[in-house]
Amino acid sequence: MNNYYPEANIYTVSKINNYLKTLFENNDNLQNIWVLGEISNFKLHSSGHMYFVLKDEESQIKCVMFKGNNFNLKFTPQDGMKVKVWGDIRIYERKGEYQLYARMIIESGKGELYLAFEKLKEKLRKEGLFAEEKKKKIPLLPRKIAIITSPTGAAIRDIITISLRRFPNLSLLVVPSLVQGTLAAQQIAERIDFLNKYFRDLDFIIIGRGGGSLEELWAFNEEILARSIYRSKIPIVSAVGHETDFTIADFVADLRSPTPSAAAEMTVPEKDKLINTINLLTGKLIRATKRNIEINLENLNSLNKSIKYHNPENKINQYYQLLDEMTIRLKTRINYQFQWLVEKVNKDTQRLSSLNPWAVIERGYSICRTLPDLEIVKKVEQVKIGNQVEIIVSNGKLCGEINKKEVAKLES
Amino acid sequence: MKAKKENAEIKFEDYIEKLEKIVQQLEEGELTLDESVKLYQEGMNISKICLKMLNEAKQRVEELVIQGEEQYTINPFSIHKGEKENNEF
Numbered sequence: 001m002n003n004y005y006p007e008a009n010i011y012t013v014s015k016i017n018n019y020l021k022t023l024f025e026n027n028d029n030l031q032n033i034w035v036l037g038e039i040s041n042f043k044l045h046s047s048g049h050m051y052f053v054l055k056d057e058e059s060q061i062k063c064v065m066f067k068g069n070n071f072n073l074k075f076t077p078q079d080g081m082k083v084k085v086w087g088d089i090r091i092y093e094r095k096g097e098y099q100l101y102a103r104m105i106i107e108s109g110k111g112e113l114y115l116a117f118e119k120l121k122e123k124l125r126k127e128g129l130f131a132e133e134k135k136k137k138i139p140l141l142p143r144k145i146a147i148i149t150s151p152t153g154a155a156i157r158d159i160i161t162i163s164l165r166r167f168p169n170l171s172l173l174v175v176p177s178l179v180q181g182t183l184a185a186q187q188i189a190e191r192i193d194f195l196n197k198y199f200r201d202l203d204f205i206i207i208g209r210g211g212g213s214l215e216e217l218w219a220f221n222e223e224i225l226a227r228s229i230y231r232s233k234i235p236i237v238s239a240v241g242h243e244t245d246f247t248i249a250d251f252v253a254d255l256r257s258p259t260p261s262a263a264a265e266m267t268v269p270e271k272d273k274l275i276n277t278i279n280l281l282t283g284k285l286i287r288a289t290k291r292n293i294e295i296n297l298e299n300l301n302s303l304n305k306s307i308k309y310h311n312p313e314n315k316i317n318q319y320y321q322l323l324d325e326m327t328i329r330l331k332t333r334i335n336y337q338f339q340w341l342v343e344k345v346n347k348d349t350q351r352l353s354s355l356n357p358w359a360v361i362e363r364g365y366s367i368c369r370t371l372p373d374l375e376i377v378k379k380v381e382q383v384k385i386g387n388q389v390e391i392i393v394s395n396g397k398l399c400g401e402i403n404k405k406e407v408a409k410l411e412s
Numbered sequence: 413m414k415a416k417k418e419n420a421e422i423k424f425e426d427y428i429e430k431l432e433k434i435v436q437q438l439e440e441g442e443l444t445l446d447e448s449v450k451l452y453q454e455g456m457n458i459s460k461i462c463l464k465m466l467n468e469a470k471q472r473v474e475e476l477v478i479q480g481e482e483q484y485t486i487n488p489f490s491i492h493k494g495e496k497e498n499n500e501f
Contacts, residue, residue: 141424143469151475157491160473171472174489194478271466278462281431285455288438292448295441 014093021091024098030089035061035100036108039081052077054085054100061089065102073105074118082108114214117221120248124223129230130251136235138255138267141274142203144171145267146234148191151176155210155239155260162264167271173199179209184219189228196232204267205232207249208239208260220247229253239263358394367392371399380407424465431458 011019024030037054044050048067053060063085077083087102106114124130145163149155151174163170175191178184188207195205207229209217219225220240229236229252238253239260250256257263308314353359357367368377371388383389383402391398434455438448475489 139423139425140428141465146476151489160491164471164473169467169469169471171469172474172489173486174473174475176475176477191478194484195476198484199476274466275463277428278431278459278466281428281435282456282459284435285431285438285452285459288435288441289448289452289455292438292441292443293445296445296448300445 013096017091017093017096020098021093024090025088032088033086035085035087037061037083037085039077039083040079042077042079050077050102052079054083062097062099063087063102064099065105069103070105075107077105084108117214117248120221120223120226121251124226124248124252129226134230136254138235138237139203140269142167142170142268144173144199144202146173146175146195146199146202146205148175148177148188148195148205148207149209149239149260150179153179153210155208158259158261159206159208159239159264162261163268166264166268169271170268173202175205178219180212180216180219185222185225188219189225192225192228192232192234192236196234200234202234204235204237204254206237206239206260206263206267207253208237208257208263209241210260211241217241217247220249222248225249226252237263237267361392361394364394380405424462427458427462427465431455431462434458 035054037056037060040053040055040060042050042052048070050063050065050070052063052065054063055061065085065087083105084107085100085102086104086106087100089098090101091098128134147156147159149159156174160172160174163172175195177187177191179188192205192207195202207220209220211217217240220238226248229238229249235254236252237255237257238247238249239257239262240247240249241259255266257266361367368389368391369375370377370383371390374390375382377383377389383405385402385405387402389400389402391400434451437443438451438455443451473489473491474486477485477487479485
């Protein structure tokens with residue numbers, strides 16, 4: 001009986017676990033492997049280590065991911081998530097449990113393509129291919145657009161229909177290309193280069209395709225296409241897949257739109273809206289100009305008033321008026337003076353006429369003159385008795401002889 | 413040739429921006445009659461250019477067929493063509 005249970009095969013627990021540990025660690029099949037499964041019982045310990053169970057329909061394995069490995073995870077693992085875990089299977093001696101020591105977790109389905117994507121994205125970002133300041137502006141009013149895509153998909157139909165609905169007189173150039181498969185990236189890149197060579201009048205180029213799996217969209221994640229987009233002098237609009245899918249092309253493109261339809265909506269303006277904008281501005285222009293002219297007219301009017309007030313013509317007119325007044329006054333004065341003169345002359349004439357001896361004679365006086373000397377007799381002593389005299393009266397003369405003399409004092 | 417190039421450099425949005433600036437200048441007021449009229453004429457001119465630009469392009473849907481490194485032809489393109497070729501219905 002003893003032969004069946006030889007004493008030499010006695011080990012301590014520590015020893016056996018340590019042995020197994022060595023066994024596991026030396027087995028290359030258990031080191032650096034991918035394990036597929038669904039996360040359950042996920043716990044993020046306060047220490048920063050992650051503990052969870054990876055399971056499939058039939059089995060499960062304990063997993064641990066230490067802080068030093070999980071700090072640069074691009075997502076937070078959650079229960080139910082299908083993942084691919086990369087690491088080693090080792091023995092946890094203290095509990096005698098084997099577990100998967102994870103060094104990387106990626107969401108399942110992304111796999112190597114996803115890794116390649118992340119790697120290329122990082123590389124191109126470092127090179128500056130995604131730099132915002134390098135992005136070209138999409139003109140507001142495109143007139144000629146090229147679309148590199150499959151000529152038979154819904155994508156091209158959507159882009160054409162929406163573009164022409166928004167802006168009817170638009171020139172669209174469809175550039176057929178493969179959009180999936182191994183040749184697609186290179187073909188799209190060549191198309192971009194070709195357009196840059198022969199169609200520099202293009203306002204921009206839309207490259208795109210409808211949504212699909214990561215594999216189907218892969219062409220838009222390839223470096224050759226990224227470089228062609230970056231090289232293009234014509235702005236590039238990426239229009240790949242559905243909203244949640246980002247491609248390298250999206251990062252390099254001058255404008256990223258989530259779907260082909262959105263590319264048309266984002267880049268082609270609505271013609272009616274543009275016309276409205278212009279009309280609105282023109283209306284504003286007319287009203288503002290009118291107001292400016294009115295303000296100017298008002299200013300002009302008040303200036304005009306002020307100018308009229310200071311107008312020299314006014315002064316001249318005033319002087320004219322003064323002159324007129326003066327003239328009238330002068331005339332009056334002259335008239336008056338003239339009248340005065342006339343009157344004076346009249347008076348003088350009257351006085352003169354009153355001195356006229358004939359006038360005196362008219363009144364009954366007479367003049368006596370000696371004959372033949374014709375001296376006016378003023379005094380008695382001038383004549384002797386017997387002298388001849390003539391007496392002038394108003395209508396003739398009388399002649400006679402002096403026969404009496406008498407001196408008398410006549411009071412007048 | 414040079415004139416054409418210079419013309420192409422003035423973009424629609426530049427014109428719109430210029431028009432907006434002119435309107436703003438006029439709306440802020442305190443311009444002389446001369447300046448107002450000058451800005452008005454300039455604005456109306458831009459407005460006409462903009463409307464003209466909107467109608468410059470012609471509707472055209474064409475397909476580029478690349479035949480070699482330097483050779484290509486341009487054919488009319490119909491979106492219904494795709495449906496027929498797809499022959500999914």
